[in-house]
């Protein structure tokens with residue numbers, strides 16, 4: 001190769017971009033964004049029982065945990081420097097009904113997990129998902145009548161759900177249902193009940209996505225779900241609409257907003273970040289996690305490198321934080 005003739009590069013006038021990439025220390029010196037354990041939120045699936053851990057077939061490496069094991073995992077997350085957890089219950093089958101009424105049972109699995117973790121690991125923040133799919137026999141995020149997803153009735157149920165979660169120790173209420181007006185209603189009733197310190201992280205730009213598949217196995221809603229969620233979750237062809245959703249949620253009182261899924265929606269993360277002055281979060285959802293895991297297991301990609309690259313991409317796009325099933329692994333790799 002050394003006897004290959006050199007191309008005459010006079011036209012560069014000495015301008016060479018590779019100068020800043022020559023060495024590790026130089027790349028460290030010029031890196032534009034950072035990634036630390038404090039950027040991560042760890043989603044966790046909880047189940048009934050004691051010392052129970054059940055694998056999720058479509059999400060290798062992620063297990064559902066009984067409350068006692070969730071407490072242990074919360075300790076590990078805190079030790080790794082992760083600031084917050086996002087909890088999701090896999091509600092026992094016999095407690096699911098068409099009203100999703102288990103959602104506002106003050107002693108439901110979610111509330112028991114919130115109480116136990118708050119008690120044992122007070123230094124970690126607790127984010128409670130509010131939506132009916134984790135409790136209803138329809139697998140839809142809202143109440144269903146004659147095949148239609150009811151908005152205002154669903155909001156009333158969600159408010160009750162948020163209140164029991166706040167009472168159980170949730171620090172952040174995260175409505176993931178995409179009903180209209182739920183942020184304002186939850187804010188109003190939280191304040192009314194004395195929970196004005198509880199924050200709202202709105203799933204504001206949540207798209208009707210194929211990437212939620214493994215999550216629906218994890219919480220046990222997939223087997224119930226008939227049809228899709230396109231009358232409330234966003235059309236993936238749209239971007240301006242995401243800004244309207246975010247604007248309305250902020251107007252209704254959201255403290256933080258979220259874009260979901262993550263990797264196929266980095267353009268939305270960037271637009272939201274540039275347009276609004278609230279912290280923006282992004283959810284690297286179950287299907288994104290599984291793609292990287294399965295591709296890695298098949299030997300197609302270096303899973304750890306792809307994990308870090310994907311997480312960094314969210315920061316570059318402007319996210320303040322990332323909900324990711326890789327949180328613990330990535331935090332440990334980065335060092336607390």
Ligand code: PBG
Nearest residue numbers: 131141176211212215285286287
């Ligand atoms: C339910 C909810 C979903 C996710 C978070 N909350 C699934 C859905 O909307 O169908 C998806 C998370 C993931 O895929 O990791 N309201």
